[in-house]
Amino acid sequence: MNKPAPIVEAEAPAALHQRIRTDIEAKILSGELGPGDRIPFEHELTELYGCSRMTVSKAISALAEAGLIERRRRAGSFVARPRVHSAVLDIPDLRSEIEGRGQDYRFELISTVQRAPDGVAEVELAGGRTLLALRGVHYADARPFALEDRLISLRAAPEAARVDFGEISPGAWLLEHIPWTEAENRIAAMSVDAADARLLAIPTKTACLAVERRTWRGGVGVTRVRQLFPGEAYDLVARFGPSRG
Amino acid sequence: MNKPAPIVEAEAPAALHQRIRTDIEAKILSGELGPGDRIPFEHELTELYGCSRMTVSKAISALAEAGLIERRRRAGSFVARPRVHSAVLDIPDLRSEIEGRGQDYRFELISTVQRAPDGVAEVELAGGRTLLALRGVHYADARPFALEDRLISLRAAPEAARVDFGEISPGAWLLEHIPWTEAENRIAAMSVDAADARLLAIPTKTACLAVERRTWRGGVGVTRVRQLFPGEAYDLVARFGPSRG
């Protein structure tokens, strides 16, 4: 869990535009250039590095796209000030997550029904058709790891009606057959009720991490899934740096 | 909380390289081009769009950097297959988050001590010096919103010893004075103990979302903060699309 101090300043990227980019990036990250400071004009960097403006521009544009700097015509390029703490969150596929720990993975289907929509999210998912509703438990070795409640749109994935989700977990099947292009994740904490607690083999009212994910493919709702993780057993790790802009 | 179906195909970005980029992106997101498929060679796109290779290259390189496609010399460019569910998580500044909801923000400092390190994370943070330890509550209007436990490295931020954190919340002060360049966030669920519950004005053992963040600046530990949110009152939202690679 320790963080190795990154070696900075040492590497010399082969490509010049990348060197320019990392040079400036280093100046910003080290604090030598603070938010609001102007970085040198393109024509100054052109002289400094003895290269053409395209090369400099490529470097600075990349930084701009990464949100580190802000470019303003006629004025110059400025170090952006960080706004929100933003991080990349990996929400792993449960099977690979569990097998990556050297444990056996198993998905046990508890129930599966087809039903008409009866809620806002359901209506949007269904698009006038019925929905597939699944409930199951992901196991790591013999221990319940997560409880999953899932709705699948039979409009987006008609084949889902004929799949045996006792064989393959719905997440894995969907990723293979109806990959999503947009997603929204919500993360909250909640106490498990008696029924869920029994399925997870934990005491009632244990604090659990609830992850709800809704996915779309080209604007059409594909699935909505709620996964409940016993709080002590699991945590999500998000890595990385500041978003600016 | 509804998701408006994105209008695709309609917009025509001013810049040609962006149009090429969004064209290909659309083909990938719509599924017309699946993982592993080869996209047209640069020279083909050059003809298709009637432009120079630089322009095409810029578009494809951007897609490659975004992880949507993979480029292989001599072979061509291929649609990358998505690997993990990855999303951008916004962890907002609490003040702006609360004020953005039209509520009053207030930070109340409960205690502040300087102490020598006594744990792994603490030792790394301290770097042989003492640490500043803070405890406080973020309020939205008159209601407790989050409980914060924070360690600040006096090596990375010696000025912190002289700051009145009753006036400005530590997070805001740090962001202003010692911005971080790397961070690690952990998210878990837990039941509050009696002392924390009293500070948050909630029943003991309520499920809470626990967010722990450690930040560094150029490899030097800056701060470690644990924030406890009453589970019902708050959730984190992560947006966006698949990470590939």
Place this chain on the structure above:
DNA sequence: GCCGCTAATATGTATAGACATAAGTCCGAG
């Protein structure tokens, strides 16, 4: 068949020049 050389090919990087566009500056007309 296997090794190593050569040739072909697609991408990677860079250049110099051109014109477009947005946004300040400055000055003159009213």
Place this chain on the structure above:
DNA sequence: CTCGGACTTATGTCTATACATATTAGCGGC
């Protein structure tokens, strides 16, 4: 003094060209 328009400047986009580099196909010799 203020409102517009002309000028200036820095970035934004694009071209045509050149050479570098990685990877594969194919061929010749053993």
